[in-house]
Every structure is written in C-alpha cells, then in structure tokens.
Amino acid sequence: MEALRDAIVNSAHQLYASLPAHGKPVVRSNGTPEWTILSTISLVDCSNPSTESIIPISLGTGVKCLPYTKLSKYGDTLHDCHAEILARRGLMRWLLYQAQLYTRSRSCSDEEGTDETVYLELVNGRFRLKGNLQLWLYISMLPCGDASTFYTSSHQSVEEASQWKEADSRSINQADIHISRGRNGYTALSTLRTKPGRPDSIPSISMSCSDKIASWSILGIQGGLLSNIFEPIYLDGIIVGGLDTPSSVNEVEWREKIKREMERSIWGRLESIKDHIPDPYVLHRPAVHFSSNSFEHSKSTLAKTPTVDSLETSPSPLSISHLPFMPASTTRKGVKPEIIADGGALGHPWKKGKLIKEKGRSRICKLALLGEYERVIANLDPDQNYDLVKSQKTFYDYKHNHASKYQLVKSILRGIPKQGNTLKGLESFDEILSTGIADIPGSSLEYPAPIPPFKGWLVAGKPFESFTASGIIP
Numbered sequence: 001m002e003a004l005r006d007a008i009v010n011s012a013h014q015l016y017a018s019l020p021a022h023g024k025p026v027v028r029s030n031g032t033p034e035w036t037i038l039s040t041i042s043l044v045d046c047s048n049p050s051t052e053s054i055i056p057i058s059l060g061t062g063v064k065c066l067p068y069t070k071l072s073k074y075g076d077t078l079h080d081c082h083a084e085i086l087a088r089r090g091l092m093r094w095l096l097y098q099a100q101l102y103t104r105s106r107s108c109s110d111e112e113g114t115d116e117t118v119y120l121e122l123v124n125g126r127f128r129l130k131g132n133l134q135l136w137l138y139i140s141m142l143p144c145g146d147a148s149t150f151y152t153s154s155h156q157s158v159e160e161a162s163q164w165k166e167a168d169s170r171s172i173n174q175a176d177i178h179i180s181r182g183r184n185g186y187t188a189l190s191t192l193r194t195k196p197g198r199p200d201s202i203p204s205i206s207m208s209c210s211d212k213i214a215s216w217s218i219l220g221i222q223g224g225l226l227s228n229i230f231e232p233i234y235l236d237g238i239i240v241g242g243l244d245t246p247s248s249v250n251e252v253e254w255r256e257k258i259k260r261e262m263e264r265s266i267w268g269r270l271e272s273i274k275d276h277i278p279d280p281y282v283l284h285r286p287a288v289h290f291s292s293n294s295f296e297h298s299k300s301t302l303a304k305t306p307t308v309d310s311l312e313t314s315p316s317p318l319s320i321s322h323l324p325f326m327p328a329s330t331t332r333k334g335v336k337p338e339i340i341a342d343g344g345a346l347g348h349p350w351k352k353g354k355l356i357k358e359k360g361r362s363r364i365c366k367l368a369l370l371g372e373y374e375r376v377i378a379n380l381d382p383d384q385n386y387d388l389v390k391s392q393k394t395f396y397d398y399k400h401n402h403a404s405k406y407q408l409v410k411s412i413l414r415g416i417p418k419q420g421n422t423l424k425g426l427e428s429f430d431e432i433l434s435t436g437i438a439d440i441p442g443s444s445l446e447y448p449a450p451i452p453p454f455k456g457w458l459v460a461g462k463p464f465e466s467f468t469a470s471g472i473i474p
C-alpha cells in the first residue's frame with residue numbers, strides 16, 4: 001500500500017514539476033512568497049498488481065473561490081477554484097471525452113485509426129470505468145472544512161482564532177440552518193461549512209471541500225449532469241500530504257487521530273442514511289492515507305524554509321487546471337495547462353451579466369461541460385431513453401431529470417431547497433437557498449429516511465443553471 005501511495009504522490013508532483021512556471025506561486029515584489037494547494041485524480045490499473053500503472057488524468061491547483069456577489073448565470077465561470085474541486089471538474093471533462101471516443105468508435109467502426117476508449121464500457125445504457133481501474137484523489141493538504149477542523153484548531157494561533165470570533169457577527173448562520181462560515185466555531189465537528197476566506201471578506205457560498213468530498217462518497221464524483229449517462233463513480237482512495245505534527249504530541253497517535261477525523265468527515269457523517277439509498281448508489285468509504293512527501297509550493301513547505309517568515313506568506317491568486325491526456329481542441333488550448341484567475345482564463349477579465357467569450361472561459365466550466373455532454377448524448381442509442389437533446393434545454397433541465405435516482409439520493413443527503421428562506425446577510429440574493437427537511441418527491445421509501453445529514457447545504461440553484469449549451473438563457 002505504501003508503494004502505491006508513494007507512486008501516486010510522486011506522479012502528481014512530477015506532473016506539476018513538468019508544467020511551466022506561469023500560473024504557479026511566485027515570490028512577490030515585496031518579497032512575500034506565495035503558496036497553493038495541489039490535487040490530482042489518478043487512474044490506477046490494478047489488473048496486474050506487481051506493475052500497477054498510475055495515470056494522473058486531472059490536475060488542479062488553487063485556493064480561491066468567487067464571492068457570492070460575482071456568481072455568473074451563464075455557467076461560464078468557475079465559482080470554486082480549490083485544487084481538489086478543479087481536479088474533479090477536470091475528471092468530468094475527461095470522462096465526457098472518453099464517452100465521445102466510445103460513441104465515435106461505434107459509429108465509424110470501418111474507419112481506420114479511430115481511437116477507442118480503453119477505460120470505459122457501456123452496460124445497460126450507462127458508462128462505467130472498467131473493473132480493473134481505481135480512482136485515487138491526492139491533495140497536498142487536508143481538505144478545508146470539517147475534515148481539517150481538529151487539525152487547524154490544534155495549529156491555529158490565538159490571534160487567528162479571535163479574528164474568526166469577531167467575524168461571527170457577519171456569519172450566514174441562522175437558527176435553523178446548521179452551517180458555519182469558514183473557520184467560525186472551531187469547536188464544532190460534523191458541521192457543514194462554507195469555504196474559508198479572510199474573516200473580513202465577502203463570503204462565498206461554495207461549500208467546503210470536506211463537505212463536497214463527503215457528498216461524492218454517496219452521490220459519486222461524476223455529478224448530476226453525468227449521472228444521466230454514467231453509473232456512479234466512487235473514489236477508491238484519498239491521499240493527503242502536508243501534515244505537521246505539533247511538537248508536544250506522540251506522532252503515531254496524532255496521525256491516527258487525524259485519520260479518524262478524516263474518515264468521520266468524508267463518510268462517517270453519512271452512515272445514518274446508508275440503508276436508505278437506492279441501487280446503484282451506495283455509501284462508499286474511500287481509503288485514507290497520509291504522505292510525508294512535501295509539495296514544493298505548499299504553505300507547510302514554505303514554513304520550513306529557514307529564510308521565510310511563515311506569517312509573511314500569501315495564497316496564490318491563480319489556479320491551474322491540467323488534463324495531460326486530452327487532445328488539443330484548438331491550437332490555443334491544446335494539452336497546455338489552463339491558468340485560471342477570477343473564475344475565468346487569465347488575461348480575459350470579465351464583466352458580470354455578460355456571457356464570457358469562449359477564449360476567456362475554462363474548458364471545465366459548466367457551460368463547456370454541457371456542450372461536451374450534448375455531443376455525447378447525440379451519438380448514443382436513442383432507444384435507451386436518454387433525456388435527449390431538445391431545443392433550448394438548459395443545464396438545470398438535464399441535471400434535474402426527476403426520474404433520476406441521483407436527485408433522489410441528493411434529497412436524502414441534503415433535503416430539498418427551501419423557497420422563501422432568505423439567508424441573513426444575503427437578502428439581495430434570494431435565489432440562494434439552503435436545503436431543509438421536506439417531503440421528498442418521487443421517494444418510494446418504505447420507511448422515512450432520517451434527517452438529511454447535510455441539511456443546510458447552500459444552493460445557488462435554478463437561476464444560476466438555466467443556460468443552454470450555446471450560452472443562452474431562454
């Protein structure tokens with residue numbers, strides 16, 4: 001296991017090292033060094049255990065997300081640019097590409113030189129990864145939110161803790177919504193949290209990476225749109241780097257404790273609903289491992305550099321998304337990594353309320369994924385009753401296919417969005433809803449499901465997903 005773990009981490013670090021410096025953390029002109037988080041999703045071919053082959057298919061870096069005031073209704077920006085979220089979006093893009101290879105090789109079987117996917121198979125109208133393949137997530141640091149609550153509180157300075165106490169008055173908590181902003185209330189475990197940011201910043205409504213990764217343990221990592229054509233795809237393992245042991249504690253016991261925290265957070269919180277979800281969805285419990293290989297641009301590596309004062313470091317404002325096995329779609333994009341700033345391509349500043357031109361968009365934004373999705377379903381067997389392309393069909397329409405088990409599982413996990421429940425501090429954004437307990441439509445459960453463990457999840461919802469693949473809001 002150690003060998004596999006180390007090989008996955010090494011391949012991630014090598015892939016990162018092979019990228020150009022542009023987009024990576026820099027030392028600013030005032031001498032402040034920047035840091036970031038690295039994440040990859042790798043395929044592991046287990047068909048021959050002695051020669052496990054590891055293919056890092058998607059890489060992401062970054063620690064930023066957009067405040068709720070900058071969310072776009074066209075699906076043309078990336079709201080959440082934390083490394084592991086970008087890695088996951090890249091995986092979705094790669095899955096759609098593999099599905100296109102599959103349908104293309106079927107529709108022109110006589111043609112020579114047609115690429116065929118060696119990773120997917122289509123069974124009963126749904127794609128899935130071939131049985132010998134595993135998916136592993138690597139993150140150079142514990143995911144933000146619940147999984148790192150205990151760890152961060154053990155390392156947090158008194159000064160930092162008091163900043164968050166002061167920020168409590170600006171929190172988006174409400175009595176009936178069990179959700180905390182960023183690092184508020186760090187004594188509370190198993191609470192949903194939004195992304196951390198500076199305590200004095202405009203809040204983000206993006207949920208923390210711990211909460212999102214936990215959702216993948218039951219909904220799969222493929223998301224709602226792809227669930228129409230893919231079986232749920234679960235992570236087999238998660239490797240986390242960058243852990244520091246406080247000097248006063250026993251290292252072995254400390255690591256055990258952090259591991260239990262991670263497991264509690266990414267699937268333990270969902271045990272209450274595991275017997276209530278329909279096939280083929282399951283509560284999947286990815287293995288958790290820690291790596292002591294340090295990532296060159298992590299905060300903890302900088303802190304160990306003798307010349308760097310750890311208080312004088314800054315998070316990088318940029319993100320990278322890299323899909324090393326995607327062919328060039330245009331000469332500009334190619335297999336080159338994308339550098340993302342402010343949710344769009346670096347060098348293409350955008351204005352809220354206007355569709356961003358294609359060259360200013362990331363190829364992993366919702367709008368781009370929708371276009372790729374439509375290309376796949378157009379070539380699938382119509383008899384299989386895929387929710388076929390209709391004119392003016394929106395991202396939201398595809399995703400909320402009400403016959404889908406995905407939506408049922410999601411409502412068991414989160415409850416359903418509550419209308420008219422305006423959040424304190426977000427009054428002018430009444431589209432943003434939190435979820436709560438309600439009758440679950442389409443539920444054929446024989447006995448009532450427990451309280452949704454992720455009740456209170458914030459959703460930007462329909463107004464932010466009502467765009468078509470051509471970027472029109474009908």
Ligand SMILES: [Zn+2]
Binds near residue numbers: 083
């Ligand atoms: Zn995060």
